[in-house]
Amino acid sequence: MCRHGRFSGFVVGRQHSGDRCRTVTLRRHPPVVKAPRMQARITLEDVAALARGCAVLGTGGGGDVRPGAIAARRAIREHGEVPLVSLDELPDDALVLPLSGIGAPTVSHEMIHGEDEPVRIAEEVERIFGRPPAAVMSSEIGGGNGVAPVAWAARLGLPLLDADAMGRAFPEVQMVSMYVAGIPADLVVMADVAGNVVTIRPVDGLWSERIARAVCVAAGSSALMADYVLTARECAGAVIEGTVSRAIAVGRATEGAADPLAALTAELGAVRLLTGKLADLDRRTTGGFARGTATVEGTGDDRGRTLILEIQNENLVALEDGRVRAMVPDLITVVDTQTATAVQTEALRYGQRVTVLAWPCDPLWRTPKGLETAGPRAFGYDLDYLPVEKIA
Amino acid sequence: MCRHGRFSGFVVGRQHSGDRCRTVTLRRHPPVVKAPRMQARITLEDVAALARGCAVLGTGGGGDVRPGAIAARRAIREHGEVPLVSLDELPDDALVLPLSGIGAPTVSHEMIHGEDEPVRIAEEVERIFGRPPAAVMSSEIGGGNGVAPVAWAARLGLPLLDADAMGRAFPEVQMVSMYVAGIPADLVVMADVAGNVVTIRPVDGLWSERIARAVCVAAGSSALMADYVLTARECAGAVIEGTVSRAIAVGRATEGAADPLAALTAELGAVRLLTGKLADLDRRTTGGFARGTATVEGTGDDRGRTLILEIQNENLVALEDGRVRAMVPDLITVVDTQTATAVQTEALRYGQRVTVLAWPCDPLWRTPKGLETAGPRAFGYDLDYLPVEKIA
Missing domain, CATH: 2.40.390.10 (CV3147-like)
Structure with a gap:
């Protein structure tokens, strides 16, 4: 078993480099140490800690947390506190809507998302699946993309799943746990501030990134995106659980x-x-x-x-x-x-x-598929990955 | 009544500049002179004349007619001759699928469309509308986009509508008769040779062009596109009828x-x-x-x-x-x-x-909305439009 309690298990290779766990053969193995659930709802008071934690997990990116925090507070005031649910609280066939802003952080400072983008995305998802989404998930806990989902969930009247698809921030669309877990990247729904909705059925995650990025640039380098609409059953083993609680804990640590x-x-x-x-x-x-x-x-x-x-x-x-x-x-x-x-x-x-x-990153990123997806070579650096704790 | 027999009538302004018809108040008025129907099917022998005529109507663009002609001949050999139908032969609620290649003609020489793009687009349209398309229409009779729809219709086992949305070739997505007729540009479905399918619900025709162009460039500057999926009832007065027959007649003139x-x-x-x-x-x-x-x-x-x-x-x-x-x-x-x-x-x-x-172009392009859409200023030329026959 691996020593990272929050890691919920992936069939993504034969070893976790830099980890005692050498072989993972189960689709999902229960966390050894389950991170304590912080709360069942995200309140107005939680937003500041969440924002601070998301900024730390953002490693410089994921967008500024301030616009997301403002939007989250406003949405909580208007629509009420946002229930924070774990995967096992959702029915197996519940649709999880992983949302994130896509674009250049420098642009998102000046061009704020509107309030209707999540609604238009949810409408399109309902049109495609024949039923509405049951929960919102942050695609990326790092940076503004970790905070803004509180606003999006509040606006949609949906709970927020205590999980994300990165455990940090990454710049490209295919750099998500679902991709590493081998789930086909077969649906992306995007909405921009102008009101356009674009649905992409890509042949793979790399095309997903390429086309979504082009659409994003056409929309002014900022858009809202649902990537990999999943059932709760599909999420099991394909998302990183507990990361919203984790971000709040990181934010609270310095208080x-x-x-x-x-x-x-x-x-x-x-x-x-x-x-x-x-x-x-x-x-x-x-x-x-x-x-x-x-x-x-x-x-x-x-x-x-x-x-x-x-x-x-x-x-x-x-x-x-x-x-x-x-x-x-x-x-x-x-x-x-x-x-x-x-x-x-x-x-x-x-x-x-x-x-x-x-x-250290979540162990899933240290598997061969994880490193292929988001290791140094995925960004053009001709470096063999070495875990930070080994270099130190 | 206007003197252009093939013009089927648009509520697009109060006058037809350069035309005796000063006011059009009906949604559709019957053509004074109905162009004689050339044939009920497009045969192998028709393809060469169609290609020559489409090249002439392409005004230099719309893509080379040769790849389309090769594809059309091959598809007719494999799937049989393609029925050529007029609008009044289709039930009111029949779905018309206006197809065109989008991209740089210089690229389409080297990157040929695959055979599956029309199938993937038709599948997506059926998924959206709950019923399959009943006929293919050329979005653009000029150039390769006037010829290739024969192949796409044959591949889909559908008839080709004797109509198009330009009466010529134009470089941008919003420069179509449906846009001039005021029909909302609310759906674009694109497919590329890699297998990606993108559905755009744009807020207007200009956004449709902007996003579709970005997707096209991401796909290598060449893609197949369905723009404005319409019922036959909606087509009435919003497409330019008789243009496939017209292209064949132009092609035959020099034989x-x-x-x-x-x-x-x-x-x-x-x-x-x-x-x-x-x-x-x-x-x-x-x-x-x-x-x-x-x-x-x-x-x-x-x-x-x-x-x-x-x-x-x-x-x-x-x-x-x-x-x-x-x-x-x-x-x-x-x-x-x-x-x-x-x-x-x-x-x-x-x-x-x-x-x-x-x-002279089709009179619809000489209406105020037509000129606003595709007149000289739409292309950045600071020129007041004068009809070619007046300049001469």
Whole structure:
């Protein structure tokens, strides 16, 4: 059995690299340590903690959490608190609607989603399946895509599933647990702020990404998307459970802490790569992505050291003296050194005092199929993956 | 009543510019002169004439007619001759499937449509409407999009409607008679050679074009598309009837003629703008379009004169000494001076001996909504439209 309690089990290869669990032959094995359920509803007061946690899990991407938090609070005020349900609380044939914003984070700052996109997507899904969705799921717990589903669920009057498809943020449509679990990527429904609805029946996840990205760019580099509409039965073993509760716990860890950075590092089980200041930034928004590099020069105990972050919406690789300190799919997040608040890629500013943290990804991303999907080579880096805890 | 017998009547404005008919208040008025029905089936022998006629009506665009002709002959051999039906032969609630290839003609030379695209589109349409389509219609009679529907209809075992949505070729998705007739552009179904199917529910025709073009470029700048799936009842007054028969008649006009150019000019009622040779070409394939200019220097009686053609997939404006000789939506076609065979934009070659013909478009394009949709300003030319026969 693997040591990561939240990992719910995938038939995705013969081994978990960097893990005691060498062979997974069951479609799903019960978590050894079940993460405690935080609450049965997401309240107004939970939104701030959820947003802070999602920002940390966003590894610089997934979109700014603030617009999602504003939308979530407004939707809770208008439509009431959002029930947070686990998979086993849903009937087997209940339709789960995994929603996410797609596009360049830099654009989503200025072009806010409307309120009707989830409604139009749910209508299209009901038209296709002959029944309405029963729950909303975040496709991506990291960044704004982890927070905004609270608003979308409230708007639809549906519960939110305590799960997501990444356990972090990733920039491309096919980089989801369902793809790694081998479920065919046969349906994507998109809605944009102008009112257009696009349904894609792709031949595979890579075409799904290619076409959805083109539609997104045509819509102004921002759209709402349902990817892999699934029954609850299909979700079992194909989504990462407990991640909404996890994000709230990460967000709560720094609340009232004397040393927020130490509290966050402990909660995440993270390695502190460097504490310093932002010395150089090279960012551009191209093809629907925010790409670039950020250079952090060490201060205090880390004076004289330099860390370079490679960015493609998310922080993908951390390099020091040409040597990799951490790499995707492990999580690399830049936080404010004083407050331990995560700094999104597009909020990086010259001179900022920051600390770079890195910690292990969900074990599913360390399987051969997981690494093929979202390992360093999937992003064009000619690197053999090494787990961050082994490098450290 | 208007003098164009084939015009079946649109409520698209208060006048037909360049036409005796000043007011159209009926949704549909019967044609004064009904074009004689050429035949009830499209046979192997008809394909060559149809292809020649479609090339002429393509005004340089609509894609090469040769791949469509090959596909049509092959499909007729495999599946039998294709019934050619008029609108009044279809039940009111019969679904008409308007099909066309979308993309850069230069790409469609090298990337041939597969055989399954129409099947996947028909399946998706049946999934959406709960019943299968009853007939195929060419969205665009000009160019390859006028010929290939024979193959698509044969492959689907459906009749071909003797009508289209342009009466010529146009480069953009919203430039169709249904749009001019005010029918909401609320459904586009696309299929590509890779097997992807995309359904677009656009808020209007312009968004339809924008998103469909993006999907097309993502698919390699070539895809098959059903735009405006309509019942036969909705087609009445919203499609241009008789254009398949018309294309075959245009193609037959030059068969065995002693002077093919004179025969074609007479059949079209065209103005001969210039006879000469191709002196200069500037073409590029960008954003899914073939754009550029072609310069024809006069020879023989036209020596010393120069005609410049502005191209955006189709020949849009013909200029002589800075003065417009003909402009979109009127039809401008370059033909081989000896054989009167139309020369597509992408087949233009330096030194070719050609004649440029221009003739009036269907009256619907001369209405205010028609000109707004596909007049010179719709293509970025700051020109007030003047009918070609008035300029001449």
